[in-house]
Amino acid sequence: MTLRVVKDWIRQSNKLERIWLLAKIEFKLRYYENKLGLLWALIKPISDMFIFYIAFELILKQGIPNFVSFLFIALIQWNFFVESTAGTVQILQSKKYLYEYTNMNKIEIYLSTILANCIGFFFNLLFFLIFYQFIDKDTPGLTWNALLFIPIFLNLLVFALGFSIILSSVYIVAKDIAQIWTVVIGVGFWISPILFKLETFRETLPGVDYINPISGIIINARNVLLYQKLPEWDLFLFDWIYAAFVLLTAIILLNRLGRKAAEKL
Amino acid sequence: MxxxxxxxxxxxxxxxxxxxxxxxxxxxxxxxxxxxxxxxxxxxxxxxxxxxxxxxxxxxxxxxxxxxxxxxxxxxxxxxxxxxxxxxxxSTMLMNLGVGMNYELTARENIYVSGSILGLKIKEIDRIFEKIIAFAEIENFVDTKIKFFSSGMMARLSFSIAVNAGAxxxxxxxxxxxxxxxxxxxxxxxxxxxxxxxxxxxxxxxxxxxxxxxxxxxxxxxxxxxxxxxxxxxxxxxxxxxxx
The missing domain is CATH 3.40.50.300 (P-loop containing nucleotide triphosphate hydrolases)
Incomplete structure (x- = not known):
């Protein structure tokens, strides 16, 4: 199926144009309808950071250096993942108008939505980079290692796309998946290194950095952006294999369940 | 054959x-x-x-x-x-009352989305855009969200898209x-x-x-x-x- 999609794109070049058009419209619908528009994409991580800073730095005194940057880079990745998964469980229902009258490939709906989320993410990333480089005090600053964030983010993108397809396909036959995923996301947040020192996290929850796919992404993103280190390669490789497996499962599910979306939803 | x-x-x-x-x-x-x-x-x-x-x-x-x-x-x-x-x-297009449209989008946006789904490139949609609007008789409501349209306007617009864009x-x-x-x-x-x-x-x-x-x-x-x-x-x- 993947091969067919790629071949199709090459043959009919308007597909890339269409994905971009749908992404722009999705982005507009999400942000331009509100008075503050795109600022909402930034307000959410900032308000979270404010709360967590008070709780974990001022009250619990974890003593993590540059805690705001430490939180910022983790939260924007986490929020991107949550928006792209929990926010798209019902996508085949809400975007039914796109495929109920034509033989349009549904994968394009997912790609355009995730592309719209990327626009919001890059806006946040830009603010993070400015904050980290010029505002946050006593940071070592960015190095060339920061470029390694590109494959790390792509890894996150594949995870988000895979889970988004799996969840929305399962939604066709079991609508409770929306609530179940809210619980999974809640648990996933607390068993990730978003708020905690890496050593404490690994000591208390050994192996979870491999089980929770976003943990490895956050650990390696901090390595290349905050600590000027290289990624932990074993974790990096494991997460890519993990993501490929998730995406493959997703495509199989979309093929089996997604084709029934028009009649079931 | x-x-x-x-x-x-x-x-x-x-x-x-x-x-x-x-x-x-x-x-x-x-x-x-x-x-x-x-x-x-x-x-x-x-x-x-x-x-x-x-x-x-x-x-x-x-x-x-x-x-x-x-x-x-x-x-x-x-x-x-x-x-x-x-x-x-x-490409195929199924039309009964009309083609699929999003009520939160304007007539202009719906024309571009539908046209693109039907296989047209943006430049091709640019070329037939005025024709679609004229055929649908909605010249004064191009940038109005279609949720404010009457059912007749909706029917005309979707029919016009189908006829002019086609699959x-x-x-x-x-x-x-x-x-x-x-x-x-x-x-x-x-x-x-x-x-x-x-x-x-x-x-x-x-x-x-x-x-x-x-x-x-x-x-x-x-x-x-x-x-x-x-x-x-x-x-x-x-x-x-x-x-x-």
Missing amino acids: ESNIVLKAKNISKTFTVSEDSHNTVKHRLFSLFNPLRKKRVEALKMLSLDIEKGECVGFIGRNGCGKSTLVKVLAGVYPSDSGYLKIDG DIMFLDEIFAVGDMKFQEKAVKVFEGSWIEGKTVVLISHSMEVIQKYCKRVGFMKNGELVYFGDPDKAIEMYLADNQ
């Missing part, structure tokens, strides 16, 4: 399972593991085979509930077939039965104009006049089966006999 075929269906069938309890939630599913559902199987399409050639206009007739609408949904690739094989060469294979399900008289006249005029030339059209209608006038081959359906597919006069005769 084989290369001229744009739609090939072999032994396609479609059965809908209708249950009295909706088991859409995991909780329902858990509690009904040992409690079988009362299910009813509705065979909407029974082992159907047909070929449609490029540029052909074919019609399907039959009484209500005979499976015509399910057939076009399967042929258009919107519903999956339970069995057999279906090959569609090109390789068009499935028209009772388009002559909707809208006011002016709208219906417009629909007929489109069929009498040059629009239909060269397009592959699958038409469903209860109007024998329309079917006889535009279709080269006609299929007569009864209880999910394609009883006959060929000469329009013979198919119409069978349909009329079935209505006796």
Whole structure:
């Protein structure tokens, strides 16, 4: 199926144009309808950071250096993942108008939505980079290692796309998946290194950095952006294999369940 | 000759399972593991085979509930077939009241989205944009969200998109039965104009006049089966006999 999609794109070049058009419209619908528009994409991580800073730095005194940057880079990745998964469980229902009258490939709906989320993410990333480089005090600053964030983010993108397809396909036959995923996301947040020192996290929850796919992404993103280190390669490789497996499962599910979306939803 | 075929269906069938309890939630599913559902199987399409050639206009007739609408949904690739094989060469568009539109978007945005889904490039949509607006008679509401449109405006816009953008294979399900008289006249005029030339059209209608006038081959359906597919006069005769 993947091969067919790629071949199709090459043959009919308007597909890339269409994905971009749908992404722009999705982005507009999400942000331009509100008075503050795109600022909402930034307000959410900032308000979270404010709360967590008070709780974990001022009250619990974890003593993590540059805690705001430490939180910022983790939260924007986490929020991107949550928006792209929990926010798209019902996508085949809400975007039914796109495929109920034509033989349009549904994968394009997912790609355009995730592309719209990327626009919001890059806006946040830009603010993070400015904050980290010029505002946050006593940071070592960015190095060339920061470029390694590109494959790390792509890894996150594949995870988000895979889970988004799996969840929305399962939604066709079991609508409770929306609530179940809210619980999974809640648990996933607390068993990730978003708020905690890496050593404490690994000591208390050994192996979870491999089980929770976003943990490895956050650990390696901090390595290349905050600590000027290289990624932990074993974790990096494991997460890519993990993501490929998730995406493959997703495509199989979309093929089996997604084709029934028009009649079931 | 084989290369001229744009739609090939072999032994396609479609059965809908209708249950009295909706088991859409995991909780329902858990509690009904040992409690079988009362299910009813509705065979909407029974082992159907047909070929449609490029540029052909074919019609399907039959009484209500005979499976015509399910057939076009399967042929258009919107519903999956339970069995057999279906090959569609090109983009398809199913049109009853209109093409799919998002109520939160403006007329302009809907035109671009629909046009793009139907396979047009942005530049091509730019070229036909004014024509779509003029045909739909909504010049003063181009940037208005369509949720504020009247049902007539909506129908005109979607019909206009369908006519001007079009897909390789068009499935028209009772388009002559909707809208006011002016709208219906417009629909007929489109069929009498040059629009239909060269397009592959699958038409469903209860109007024998329309079917006889535009279709080269006609299929007569009864209880999910394609009883006959060929000469329009013979198919119409069978349909009329079935209505006796």
